[in-house]
Amino acid sequence: MTTIPKQQKGNPRIPNAEGKTKSAGRKSSLLGIATTSVISVPPTMSIIEGVQMMSRHSFRRLPITDPGNKKLIGIVTITDVINMMGGGSRYNLVTNRHKGSLLSALNDNIRTIATEKVDSLAPSTSIQEAICLLVKSGHGSFPITNPDNTIAGIVTEYDIMKMLAGTxxxxxxxxxxxxxxxxxxxxxxxxxxxxxxxxxDYRRLPVVADDLLIGMITATDIMGYLGRGRVFSEMKTGSVDEVLNLPVRDLMTGANIRTMSPDEKINEVAREMLEFGIGAFPVIDEGKLTGIVTEFDLVKGLAGNM
Structure with missing residues (x-):
């Protein structure tokens, strides 16, 4: 693990919910905006148990820690799960080690699909620097680790957006x-x-038919297909091909999909994302899909005002 230390000194000033600024003291430290009650799992947990936990709690990431000393070993993200389901190198776990059997692969240890070289932040890292590092790296989150590599918290783009939404x-x-x-x-x-x-490096894709937006397919939709057990009720052979040939329309979010117009102010979009718990909005102009705006886009835009 690589811990990124604090590089700025002094008390930075950050916006509060009313768009004003205040000195960054204890309450506005990095741990003050992060999740500090972090659920972690041992490396011997099965992949399917980890996916079920992520689906149940709507997690996008799950830290793996040593059950003895509690030190961070790695992190499984929703992207790792998608990678295993035919997207990238982790698909080899299914095709090679488990001879194409998804059921067999899902019972392998969760560490086999984890990302183990994880950059982390120190608790003393300033909020401004955390934002800069998140934007520069393109990561959706950073674990915050103590000097002994135990987990102090996790800060995500959602946490940053929540803090900046009032600006x-x-x-x-x-x-x-x-x-x-x-x-x-x-x-x-x-x-x-x-x-x-x-x-x-997408987490969602618009679904379009005859030039009209009819839904969104997200990494969460695909992971939920595994985590909520639907895949097992429909599976007959256990073959990965049986799962991966399912059409997008069977998993996509379609009903009452929320959209934005291109002239909407970004702070208003941020507030709506927080209100509805949505990580991205399709952008519609004159009835046509012209773009997509995500949490990460808003963090980049709102951070420019700091």
């Missing part, structure tokens, strides 16, 4: 969104989606 900004969605995003058709098989997600 005022003149930026609008059109200035920060991903324009002309990649899309998928509703009948595309899941393995094509997992591959695109891993290759391009």
């Amino acid at each position: 005022e900004s003149d930026l609008i969605v059109d200035e920060i969104m991903t324009k002309n995003p990649k899309v998928v058709a509703p009948d595309v098989p899941i393995n094509c989606v997992t591959r695109q997600m891993v290759d391009h």
